[in-house]
Amino acid sequence: NAGVTQTPKFQVLKTGQSMTLQCAQDMNHEYMSWYRQDPGMGLRLIHYSVGAGITDQGEVPNGYNVSRSTTEDFPLRLLSAAPSQTSVYFCASSSSLRRSSYEQYFGPGTRLTVT
Amino acid sequence: TQLLEQSPQFLSIQEGENLTVYCNSSSVFSSLQWYRQEPGEGPVLLVTVVTGGEVKKLKRLTFQFGDARKDSSLHITAAQTGDTGLYLCAGAGSGGSNYKLTFGKGTLLTVNP
Numbered sequence: 001n002a003g004v005t006q007t008p009k010f011q012v013l014k015t016g017q018s019m020t021l022q023c024a025q026d027m028n029h030e031y032m033s034w035y036r037q038d039p040g041m042g043l044r045l046i047h048y049s050v051g052a053g054i055t056d057q058g059e060v061p062n063g064y065n066v067s068r069s070t071t072e073d074f075p076l077r078l079l080s081a082a083p084s085q086t087s088v089y090f091c092a093s094s095s096s097l098r099r100s101s102y103e104q105y106f107g108p109g110t111r112l113t114v115t
Numbered sequence: 116t117q118l119l120e121q122s123p124q125f126l127s128i129q130e131g132e133n134l135t136v137y138c139n140s141s142s143v144f145s146s147l148q149w150y151r152q153e154p155g156e157g158p159v160l161l162v163t164v165v166t167g168g169e170v171k172k173l174k175r176l177t178f179q180f181g182d183a184r185k186d187s188s189l190h191i192t193a194a195q196t197g198d199t200g201l202y203l204c205a206g207a208g209s210g211g212s213n214y215k216l217t218f219g220k221g222t223l224l225t226v227n228p
Binding site: 041043044045090105107 | 157158159160163205219
């Protein structure tokens with residue numbers, strides 16, 4: 001199993017550009033999430049999905065869109081990049097099989113810089 | 116909004132010393148997880164505690180979940196340089212949002228040789 005994969009590893013955008021961060025998992029997990037990590041702020045939830053076709057907003061959703069057409073993939077779209085979106089983005093997945101715990105498996109992250 | 120406060124935010128110690136990291140909240144969590152993150156990588160799960168008062172040991176690491184399921188601690192005995200990293204606690208909410216985690220801001224641990 002590859003686990004959770006994310007592409008690209010690094011990205012530089014100009015203000016106003018759009019792009020999609022890719023995330024895929026091969027563990028047949030139902031739940032997938034996107035987080036951003038900023039210095040001193042910990043991990044903040046952007047959007048999450050409880051299954052194919054179902055998504056919802058997290059703590060900091062503004063400026064981001066998601067879709068979940070398959071169990072495996074959960075892309076994050078930046079509509080019009082802003083310098084405030086400079087961050088490290090992590091995708092994570094978890095399984096409903098262990099209802100008491102929902103341990104999350106994280107990808108390696110995408111480091112995004114918006115100039 | 117459920118908040119998790121971690122302390123200390125930074126910790127620098129010498130190899131061989133003991134340390135404790137705390138994770139506190141005013142909210143009750145159905146479970147609490149501890150992750151460790153190394154530079155340039157995603158967090159990796161260390162342990163999950165589910166039952167109030169539960170204690171779990173992972174080699175030199177001891178994790179405890181408070182009786183009221185509002186707080187947790189991580190104790191490292193005889194720290195090694197390989198323990199260096201960012202330690203994150205995360206709580207899973209009760210009710211229908213168990214799959215959503217609330218993360219603390221992390222404790223950056225540096226163990227010096």
